[in-house]
Amino acid sequence: MFILFGTRGITFGGKAGTFHCPRCGPDTTYLHRTVRRFFTLYFIPVIPLDKMCEFIECANCKGKFTTDVLAFDPEQERKRAEGEYYEHIKRIMILTSLIEGEPSGEQLDAVRHVCTLLTGSAPSPAEMEREIALASKATLDLPAYASHYLGGNLSDHGKENVMRAALTVANADGDMTACEEAQILELSVALGMTQAHYRGIASEHTESRSEAGVDPNEWDELE
Ligand SMILES: [Zn+2]
Structure with missing residues (x-):
């Protein structure tokens, strides 16, 4: 007669709840x-261990x-990513306004206007001042910023909104200058857009521009 003993893992029910599976x-x-x-003992669990x-x-x-699945909230994650995307669009616009040196009043108005269309509120004057000061000192220009922070991560629609934001600011004080045009073209390359796609957005933007410089309808489709 010999004694069979060993160990075995037993799963317990534990508490229930609801989660995003x-x-x-x-x-x-x-x-x-x-x-x-x-x-x-004889395959029967007898003593609980660790x-x-x-x-x-x-x-x-x-x-x-794993237990961290409980912390996952897709809605919160979506809001966080959306907020980050709008921050990038704001910085893209500020960098666009600085292509020709000092931003004009019309360009800064355009930045505030597009921010309002996208997020429902405009940056405060203090925030605008801080953003301009930061961007003036930045070592990244507009295309470099886009390739560093956005790269190929955006959907086509996301890229189009970035381009519209830059075009709106560049056009806010009259027509685009050659410098602005060159940087915006480079911006589209940094975002991974094809030239045909860029041309499409640029001509659509020029056609739909209202007297005020920004056509709110362009932004309607934002997800
Ligand atoms: Zn499930």
Whole structure:
């Protein structure tokens, strides 16, 4: 007669809640599972030992995830990314206004106007001043900024909005100068746009420009 003993991991139910399951979507029930090692005798768990691991199990698809899945909030993540994107558009516009040296009043008005269209509020005068001071000292010019911070990460629609923002500011005080045109063309290259795509946006922008310099309809499609 010999005694069979060993250890074995046993999974416990744990508390339930709702989470955004990466497979099933929002408001799905989960179980917070704990696996505990047991000392077994004849394959029967007898003495609980240490905790081996914890995981989140989806009650619907039975998928198993690490516990940080509970912190994932796609809506919050989307808002964060959107806020960051608007910050970049604001900086793109400030850099555009500085291509010819001092930005004109019309150009700064255009920056505020586009920010309002995109986010519902204009930057305060203090924020504008701070942004201009920062951008004046920056070592990155407009295309370099775009390739560093945006690169090929944007959707076509995202790129188009960046181009519209730059074109709006460059055109705000009359026609674009050769320097502005050259930098904006480089901006489209930095964003990974084809020349045909850029030309399309530029001519569409020129055609739809209202008396005020900005056509709000251009921005309607923003996701
Ligand atoms: Zn699931």
